[in-house]
Amino acid sequence: MGLYVEARIRADLHxxxxxxQDPARHQRWDLRFTEIxxxxxxxxxPQRFRYxxxxxxxLTVAGTGVSAGERERPDGTRTSALRFASPHxxxxxxxxxxxxxxVPDGDGVRFLTGYDYxxxxxxxxxxxxxxxxxxLMGWATAWSFDRLRLWLERGVTPERALRNWLAELALRAVAVAVACTGLGWESFLRLLGPFAASTAYLLPLLLSVVVCLALFTSPLACTPAARRCLRTPPARTRAPRLLRTLEDPR
Incomplete structure (x- = not known):
């Protein structure tokens, strides 16, 4: 498969x-879809669906697909496979x-996907x-998986998670803009009074620190982030045999 994403979610398998698997819930957390x-x-x-x-x-693009799932496997895992196509x-x-x-894993589940197109x-x-x-698809998948994790682990709804992400993104952008343009720094130096001249040489260093903090610090705990997901399979992976049983959805 061309793309791989894995998240460990501390939640009940069911x-x-x-x-x-429920379309109404799925479309709430998956950034790749507006409607399923x-x-x-x-x-x-097999179950056919429209997305x-x-x-x-x-502009809205749509397609159709067919899916099937295995809820009870001998090794305790579950699997879902799908084929999809868009004529748009x-x-x-x-x-x-x-x-x-x-894949059950201690007090949680390894939830992973592999797909190609x-x-x-x-x-x-x-x-x-x-x-x-x-x-972009790889990032959106990983971001969505972490959004799902926050919903299950912390009770942060997908809608609130999106607002958290947008708010944090805006704050980081404002911090970078202020640091790069120097807005407000003259007023800050005036507040220092007689110490302004001796500390002015530190201003470039301070601006650099602000930019680095805005760009590279970890997202807040209630903000979804693609970086929390594994993007490379830990070993050679194979698509489930269930996938070969599905016909072309077109």
């Missing part, structure tokens, strides 16, 4: 399964497949995917 809807199915058939992503306020001409993602694995638009699409879209 609770994690419900918040990832299960389609009608006959008894014994949509709002790329811009006036403005969707870089043409078709793909992936899986989720739920085929981009459209020929050579241009392949280049755009490698340079921009694929890294």
């Amino acid at each position: 609770d994690l399964w419900i918040r990832t 809807t299960h389609l009608p199915r006959a008894e014994g058939e 949509a992503t709002r790329v811009l306020p006036f 001409p403005l969707s870089l993602l043409a078709e793909g497949s992936g899986y989720w694995r739920y 085929r981009p459209r638009w020929g050579a241009f699409g392949a280049l755009a995917d490698r340079l921009v879209f694929r890294p």
